[in-house]
Amino acid sequence: MFRHILAATDVITQPDAPILSAVELLRQQGGHLVILHVIIPETPSPSPQTHHFATGAPVALDNAYMSEVAQALRYTYAPLLSNLSFRIHVAAGVPWQAILETAAMADADLIVLGNRSVETATQGKERIIGKVGTTVAHVVTRETCPVMVVNRPATPEQMRFGRIMVSVDFSRTCECAVCFAARLAVLHHSQVTVFHMLPVPPYPKYTPADYAADMENAQKRLADFCDPYLDGIDHTYQIQAGALPHLAIVAAADQTRTDLIIMGSHTRDQAGKWYPGSAVERTSYRAACPIMVINDPELLVQNGKNEDRLIHLFTHSSN
Numbered sequence: 049m050f051r052h053i054l055a056a057t058d059v060i061t062q063p064d065a066p067i068l069s070a071v072e073l074l075r076q077q078g079g080h081l082v083i084l085h086v087i088i089p090e091t092p093s094p095s096p097q098t099h100h101f102a103t104g105a106p107v108a109l110d111n112a113y114m115s116e117v118a119q120a121l122r123y124t125y126a127p128l129l130s131n132l133s134f135r136i137h138v139a140a141g142v143p144w145q146a147i148l149e150t151a152a153m154a155d156a157d158l159i160v161l162g163n164r165s166v167e168t169a170t171q172g173k174e175r176i177i178g179k180v181g182t183t184v185a186h187v188v189t190r191e192t193c194p195v196m197v198v199n200r201p202a203t204p205e206q207m208r209f210g211r212i213m214v215s216v217d218f219s220r221t222c223e224c225a226v227c228f229a230a231r232l233a234v235l236h237h238s239q240v241t242v243f244h245m246l247p248v249p250p251y252p253k254y255t256p257a258d259y260a261a262d263m264e265n266a267q268k269r270l271a272d273f274c275d276p277y278l279d280g281i282d283h284t285y286q287i288q289a290g291a292l293p294h295l296a297i298v299a300a301a302d303q304t305r306t307d308l309i310i311m312g313s314h315t316r317d318q319a320g321k322w323y324p325g326s327a328v329e330r331t332s333y334r335a336a337c338p339i340m341v342i343n344d345p346e347l348l349v350q351n352g353k354n355e356d357r358l359i360h361l362f363t364h365s366s367n
Contacts, residue, residue, distance in 0.1 A: 049077065049157075049231075049232070049235050050073065050079055050157050050158040051078075052079060052080055052082070052155050052156045052157055052158075053073065053082070053157075053159075053160065054082045054147070054150060054151050054154055054156040054158070054159045054160070055067045055070035055081060055083055055161075056083075056086065056143070056147050056160070057084070057162070058085065058086070060085065060120050060121055060124065061101070061124060062124065063124060063128065063201075064162065065162050065198050065199070065200050066162045066198055067083055067125060067160075068128070069160055069196070069198045069201055069207070070083075070160045071125075071129060071132070072201070072203070072204055072207045073160075073207045074129075074132050075132065076207055078133075079133070080135075081129070081132065081133065082134070082135055082136075082137055082150065083134060083135070083136045083137070084138075084139065084146070085118075085121055085138050086140070086141060086143040086146040087109060087113075087114065087117065087138065087139070087140045088140075088141070089109050090109075095108065096109040097109055098113070101117060101120065102120075114140065117138050118136050118137075118138045121136045121138070122136055143183045144186035144190075145186075147159065148190060151193065157193050157194075158194055159193060159194070159195045159196070160195075160198065161183065161184050161187065161195060161196070161197055161198075162184075162197070162198055162199075163184055163197050163199060163332050184197060185329075188313055188328070188341050189313065189343075191343070192343065194228065194340050194341065194342055195340070195341045196338050196339065196341075197332040197339045199332070199334075199335060199336070202337070206308065206337050207307075208236060208307065209233075209236040209238050209307055209308050210236065210237075211238065211239050211304060211307045212229050212232060212233055212238045212239070212307065212308050213240075213241045213242075213243055213297075213300065213301050213304060213306040213308070214226055214229040214240060214241070214242055214310040214311070215243050215244075215293070215297050215310070215311045215327070215331075216242055216243065216270065216273065217244070217245075217293075217312075217327075218269065219312055220312075220344045221312025221343055221344045222312040223273070224342045224343065225310045225311060225312040225342040226273070226274050226278070227277045228310060228342050229277075230277040230278050230281055232310075233281050233282075233283075238281075238282075240281055240283040240284075241284055241285075241286055241300070241304050241306065242270060242274050242278070242284070242285050243287075243288075243296075243297060244266055244286070244287050244288075245288055245289070245297070246262055246263060246287055246289045246290070247289075247290070247291065248289045248290065248291060259289065263287060263289075267285060267287060270287070271285070286300060286304075293327040293331075294327050294329075294330035294331045294334065295330075297309065297311075297327065297335075298331060298336075301335060301337060306337055308337055308338055308340055309337060309338070309339050309340070310342060311327065311328050311331065311339060311340070311341055312342050312343070312344070313328055313342070313343050328341055
């Protein structure tokens with residue numbers, strides 16, 4: 049299914065979670081992997097400089113240094129990629145822009161990223177608890193192909209996608225997520241859990257009768273929303289009441305031993321200002337399994353003139 053995988057890392061001398069996860073997926077299904085490392089210039093052109101990854105000394109950011117970085121990455125990952133198809137690409141610039149450009153050139157149908165940046169720590173910046181990094185946020189809100197976000201290296205069992213959870217809030221991107229989960233489940237003979245959190249108003253007028261009525265309505269709405277895509281697929285619906293979706297999703301995924309959580313991203317307002325979605329951000333920060341983020345291509349920040357490479361195949365409007 050994923051024939052061209054792009055995995056990005058800002059770690060050079062030791063294996064990183066996104067690369068290890070992508071390698072495991074490659075072992076199981078084949079395909080080709082591009083390992084991307086982006087160097088951020090610390091001085092402007094025409095003579096950009098950076099700090100050497102090993103010594104920390106200032107060094108010219110030229111072809112010679114980029115070749116040295118590529119060689120170091122090959123030394124780190126080549127033993128893990130024996131008999132697998134891969135190449136290493138080193139770029140200079142803004143990480144999210146380089147990821148999008150490389151994904152387009154590689155015709156990537158999956159991008160694998162970590163939600164924590166080593167660069168953030170080395171530059172003395174503080175991470176906001178529960179938030180994904182800016183690189184992930186920019187890629188997720190602009191890329192048409194699925195983006196997998198990992199906290200830790202995925203296990204072989206997780207990369208078999210035997211148990212999939214798809215989180216639904218009835219948005220357009222969640223419809224794309226359900227459709228994508230269905231296609232993935234067919235290929236991997238997966239069990240699918242469709243999860244919905246029923247918001248419980250925090251005031252005493254919300255009675256048990258109100259809750260029962262809302263639960264019944266949510267169950268019917270889930271079936272109407274998902275059944276056209278999940279017909280013939282082993283699936284169940286799970287509804288939980290709560291106030292914090294990300295905590296409910298993570299807890300449900302742990303209880304069901306989920307291998308992969310699939311979520312849709314969201315727009316913030318009618319003007320089209322994008323953000324990854326608070327549930328997506330906070331879930332990917334805490335989940336023990338990989339998160340696959342799916343977008344509706346019509347809602348992306350800048351779709352440009354590029355044709356959608358994958359996700360249009362999984363929407364209700366595809367032929």
